[in-house]
Amino acid sequence: MGSAIKIVGIGGTARQDSSSERVVRCALAAAAAQGAEIELFDGPFLASLPLYIPDRTERTTDERRFVAAVRGCDGIIVGSPGYHGSLSGPIKNVLDLLEDLARDERPYLEGRAFGSIVTAYGWQACGTTLVAMRSIAHALRAWPTPFGAAVNASVPVFDEKGDCLDAKTAEQLAIVGRQVTEFAHWRRAGLAA
DSSP states (O other): OOOOOEEEEEEOOSSTTOHHHHHHHHHHHHHHHTTOEEEEEEHHHHHHSOOOOTTOOOOOHHHHHHHHHHHTOSEEEEEEEOBTTBOOHHHHHHHHGGGGGTTSSSOTTTTOEEEEEEEESSHHHHHHHHHHHHHHHHHTTOEEOSOOEEEETTSOOBOTTSOBSOHHHHHHHHHHHHHHHHHHHHHHHHHHO
16 A cells, blocks of 8 residues: 555644634544644744745745655645735735745645635625635646635634634535645555556
C-alpha cells in the first residue's frame, strides 16, 4: 500500500481559534476520517510570515516549512475570512508564496485539489471571496472542488471548544474535506494506472 494522502490546511486570522481557522479544522477532520494525513497552518502562523516580495529570494524557516508541506501535499484546503469582499492579507500572502513552486516538476498546485471555505459577517462577502479563491486556485493550476463552503459568522457557529453548532454547516465543511481527499485518491490512482 502506498503512502497516505497528505492534505494541507491554511486558514485563520491573527487571532487563534478564529472562525476561519475552525472551519478549516472541521474540513481537515473530515479528510483525516478518510485516512488522510493532515497539517494545519493557522492564522497566527500565517500572520507571522513576512510580506511576500517577488525579488526577495531568502526565506525564513517558517516560509520554507510551509512551501515544503505544500510541495509534498496531495490537496489543500484554504479558509479565509471575507474582508471587504475578498481574501484576508495573510491568506493572500501565503498563496503568493507558492510562487516558490513555479519551477517544480509539478508547478504551483498542478494536479492538486483545492477546497475553498469562506467565513464572513454576512453573505455578500462570502460570495465574492469564494469567487476570488476559485480564481486564485485556477491561477495556481489547482483543481477547485465542486463544492465551496460559505459560512455566515454573524451568528454563533462554534462553541467554546471549537465544535460546530450547526449540523448543516458541519456537513458543508465535511463535504469540502471529503472532496479534496477523494480527488487526491482519484488522481493518485489515475497516475498509477
